[in-house]
Amino acid sequence: MEEVSYRPAWIEVDLDAINYNINQLKRHLPTNTEIFAVVKANGYGHGDVEIAKAALEAGASMLAVALLEEAIHLRKSGILAPILVLGWVDPVYAPVAVKHDITLTFFQKSWLEKVKQSSFIGKLSLHLKLDTGMGRLGVTTKTELETLLALCNDPRLQLKGAFTHFSTADEKDLTYYDRQQLNWADFQQTLQAYKSDLTLHMGNSAASMRFPKEMNHAVRFGISMYGLYPSSIIKKEKPIDLLPAMSLHTKLIHVKQVPAGRSISYGATYTTDKPEWIGTIPLGYADGIDRRLTGMDVLIKGRKLPIVGKICMDQCMIKLDQSYAIGTQVTLIGKQFDEEITMDEIAERLETINYEIACMLSDRIPRIYLK
Ligand SMILES: Cc1ncc(COP(=O)(O)O)c(C=O)c1O
Numbered sequence: 001m002e003e004v005s006y007r008p009a010w011i012e013v014d015l016d017a018i019n020y021n022i023n024q025l026k027r028h029l030p031t032n033t034e035i036f037a038v039v040k041a042n043g044y045g046h047g048d049v050e051i052a053k054a055a056l057e058a059g060a061s062m063l064a065v066a067l068l069e070e071a072i073h074l075r076k077s078g079i080l081a082p083i084l085v086l087g088w089v090d091p092v093y094a095p096v097a098v099k100h101d102i103t104l105t106f107f108q109k110s111w112l113e114k115v116k117q118s119s120f121i122g123k124l125s126l127h128l129k130l131d132t133g134m135g136r137l138g139v140t141t142k143t144e145l146e147t148l149l150a151l152c153n154d155p156r157l158q159l160k161g162a163f164t165h166f167s168t169a170d171e172k173d174l175t176y177y178d179r180q181q182l183n184w185a186d187f188q189q190t191l192q193a194y195k196s197d198l199t200l201h202m203g204n205s206a207a208s209m210r211f212p213k214e215m216n217h218a219v220r221f222g223i224s225m226y227g228l229y230p231s232s233i234i235k236k237e238k239p240i241d242l243l244p245a246m247s248l249h250t251k252l253i254h255v256k257q258v259p260a261g262r263s264i265s266y267g268a269t270y271t272t273d274k275p276e277w278i279g280t281i282p283l284g285y286a287d288g289i290d291r292r293l294t295g296m297d298v299l300i301k302g303r304k305l306p307i308v309g310k311i312c313m314d315q316c317m318i319k320l321d322q323s324y325a326i327g328t329q330v331t332l333i334g335k336q337f338d339e340e341i342t343m344d345e346i347a348e349r350l351e352t353i354n355y356e357i358a359c360m361l362s363d364r365i366p367r368i369y370l371k
Contacts, residue, residue, distance in 0.1 A: 005366040010248075010366050012249065012367075014247075014370045020243050021226070021245075022035060022060060025209065033218060034219075035059065035221050038065075039051050039065060042070075052074055054371075062084055063079070066087040068102065075102070085103065085104050088137060095119070097124060104124065109144070125158045125160055127163055128148065135167070145187060146190065149194045162191050170205075200218075201220060227242045227244035228344070246358060247334025248283075248332040253281065253282050255320065258276055263309070269309060278308070278318070281316060285311055286314055287364050289311055289316065291310060301328065304339055
């Protein structure tokens with residue numbers, strides 16, 4: 001992509017909101033609980049480097065990503081803070097992690113054995129993943145845990161932390177969350193007997209906001225650092241106040257009055273029943289505006305006006321309530337005057353979660369950082 005943008009479409013990312021959200025959580029957590037900023041998937045679509053810098057400035061002590069390439073991207077952008085890769089990395093790349101001073105996650109005996117056979121100069125920093133009920137990655141039994149801990153006795157390996165991940169911390173029924181906590185407590189004893197200074201962490205946004213006192217040494221703060229609540233239940237509970245960091249804007253690039261009986265866009269699925277003003281905006285499904293968002297409102301001069309007709313790859317049409325000048329700002333996510341369109345509304349319409357909305361907006365839309 002060109003660095004310069006010639007198209008009037010942009011995402012605004014408010015870095016002060018990142019700072020605000022981290023500080024809200026900081027005040028809510030016990031003073032010695034650290035915050036790891038989760039900036040995987042390009043900072044949930046917000047921009048990994050800029051978010052990482054803002055989070056570190058606000059007091060985050062570590063960054064967490066999903067992939068080794070995401071970690072290296074941060075390093076190559078001049079970020080020196082500790083970085084943890086949460087996902088599985090092929091053990092052949094352990095030397096790459098050592099070279100860039102990146103902490104890897106492990107949970108398999110064969111993985112550790114391969115790493116121990118590989119040649120690298122320096123020490124590999126590691127966090128051990130425990131599966132207390134998520135069923136995705138991690139050690140599931142105490143025997144496995146003890147085997148791995150024994151294998152960690154190697155001067156080239158530095159076991160610094162251990163963690164687990166909750167699958168239902170954002171739900172109303174917390175029975176399963178409690179079961180995961182019990183499983184964790186079991187593992188915790190073995191871990192601390194092995195090494196008393198391990199950094200233990202378990203909380204995502206949901207758990208860290210709802211159960212701040214149960215989070216051990218650190219929390220991994222993802223979605224709510226970006227100002228979004230992990231579920232409607234937590235949004236209602238509102239354990240802390242959050243400010244959404246991302247908004248999406250464009251401008252009207254064409255405005256016309258069409259007579260009654262004219263159809264709009266592919267498939268002619270929308271037909272005017274009287275003369276109507278129709279506006280065109282330069283955003284489409286290639287930008288992440290899902291085709292199922294036809295009918296959703298956008299904001300123009302503080303008024304909610306619907307997308308009509310099928311969403312095209314690069315454009316879509318808006319049913320206007322009057323003529324507007326070409327160049328009038330259109331907001332698809334965010335506020336205009338007293339009105340707001342939230343990512344939660346869009347997620348609900350698409351029967352998904354706000355996480356996916358933030359991630360689906362493509363790199364074709366430039367991100368502009370406000371501070
Ligand atoms: C292992 C792990 N930790 C932490 C997070 C952050 O979760 P959240 O965005 O709900 O705060 C994620 C997100 O997917 C994750 O996979």
